[in-house]
Amino acid sequence: MASARRKQRFISRLPFAKRISIADSPAAELHVPAAFRCPISLDLMKDPVTLQTGITYDRRSIETWLETGNLTCPVTKQALKDDDLVPNHSLRRMIQDWCVAHRSLGIERIPTPRIPVTPAQVLELLSGVSFASRRGHHARCRELVGNFKALGKESERNRRCIVSGGGSRVLSACFSELATEACEKSRAALMEDILSALTVFFPLDQNSCHQLGSHKSVDFIVSVLQSGDLDARLNAVLVLKELVSSLPPERIDVLAKTNGLIEALVKLIEKPISPRSTKAALVAAFHLITSGEKTAARFVEMGIIPTVLEAVVDSERSLCEKALAVLDGTLSCSRGREVAYGHALAVPVLVKKMFRVSEMATEFAVSALWKLCKNEKKEGGGRGRRGECSREAYQVGGFQKLLLLVQVGCNGATKEKVSELLKLLNGYRASLECAETMDFRRLKKSF
Structure with missing residues (x-):
């Protein structure tokens, strides 16, 4: 109780400048404490983080600043020795308390942000995926692949961290290795999960496309296009589009000879399952058609x-x-x-x-x-x-x-x-x- 009163007294002493319109009364405006606003965007901070200079920013704003090549603190102009961003939990909780206190005025509470994944965590997860795949622990491997997909979808920062850590290469390599093994239900389910996860980490690099372009890998992708459920077919055609968009013409011409590939793409265009799958199938068909006249004739x-x-x-x-x-x-x-x-x-x-x-x-x-x-x-x-x-x-x-x-x-x-x-x-x-x-x-x- 005393802690809450201290927070309220601290908030009451903060300067005010930014205003937020109140939903119930458009004419009325609510003042936002200056300490709650990001110095870059001037908006209420959702995920406050502090630089080594002691200045706090909203994570998205300062990450955008750093990603554009700026190596100084926007406020102090001091050079940054590293770009470590330390979550400011105390300030975040005060912002949340302020939102709750003004809930009756239409202010929504800012949810507690998830901590971004680190390169060390990515490396650990990738090692776990490779180990589980080699040992045939398909259930464990599916769990880790699901974690990767969830982390990648959680934020753009996580996605970039996983990509830079080689996430798509490891997943593609596992897919290629699994494609050479004997067919079994758990293996097929794992491979479909990998295809689903790969769609989060586009564009794929050349190494990943090389792995996915193997004869056995493409055979499995075609089998999913022919008989998979709606989600699996969508993921398969998205990966195929990414694959043929990245390979040189001579490799595409070889890939086009895969049994059932052309038929599966034409069927997906003729009987669409979603606008996204139809567009992906058309792009894949275009790259295959332009690789050679014989392939074009087969499509015809x-x-x-x-x-x-x-x-x-x-x-x-x-x-x-x-x-x-x-x-x-x-x-x-x-x-x-x-x-x-x-x-x-x-x-x-x-x-x-x-x-x-x-x-x-x-x-x-x-x-x-x-x-x-x-x-x-x-x-x-x-x-x-x-x-x-x-x-x-x-x-x-x-x-x-x-x-x-x-x-x-x-x-x-x-x-x-x-x-x-x-x-x-x-x-x-x-x-x-x-x-x-x-x-x-x-x-x-x-x-």
Whole structure:
């Protein structure tokens, strides 16, 4: 009781400057003691820590200051010999007591912050994971992997500490070793947990990607994509996207030959489980498709073109960009163009998406249409009449949109393709009428 009174007397002597609006009465404001405010952000401190200079700051503010290369105390300007941050428990408790005392005015109590993980703790946890994995103690290993994931999600500081301590490399190495062992239920559950934990520590370094890119590791990832539960499939496709985004083209081309990989990705796009998984699958498919024409042709045979065309029609910007990128990639191969020539939505969708999505979507849409129109004469258009693709592009408003692109401006490569397309479509101006590109009701779908 006496201690509480002493705290209250101490608080009452503190200077006041910052004010907080009271929720119940917007016109009223509550003064915040100056000692409770961070000298950097001037906001009420949630996790006060003290530097060696004796000045207390909110942890997030001073960490941001130090991470930008500042090696001095912001208030005293003294040089810092180390960046150790000592939690100021006494001040934190006084801030919490002040919040509780003003709870009736709409002030919420600041929760007690968790102590950040240290490099020594990370090293100890990593050693435990490696030891448990080698000894086949799958239950213990799952527990430690779960701890890693929880720590990484707890704060950005913890995540960086684990990454710098080699957390993703150790987890990837364990995953690769487990992939070579005999299949059993506990091992599969542990590997799924590792995939889940790895998603917290993106981007993965080259060493981690090398481990995950082994033949056995990719085989397991594919098996999860095919038969795992929703969360496991999401984690698997996120890791796969990270993997193919980091590997060189020759390694991606080898990875693309994994049995069932292409089929699993196409199925995930065709029957999405979540927007995040669909976007990750599209990015992974794009990297695989652009690694070689044979891989692109395999995606075409699995039905990727009608799948992405339907995805583009009513999708939001980010998904639309990725789907157009995949479509543009598949049209680099003759088999892809053959399928697109025979699909009723191909040209209208590409013309429609030239505008009002994003600059990136415009580039992919123009590139895809250019590939179709440029090659249709020598490939016969795929519909039995040469020039059919260019004719349709003009009829659905492609010529007008290309002219607008020239007026508003576009980058060099896209500008050249726009110019070529305008020359190809210009011949139809005297004989054809232009239809409204937004009206697809008159089109007969090929599916």
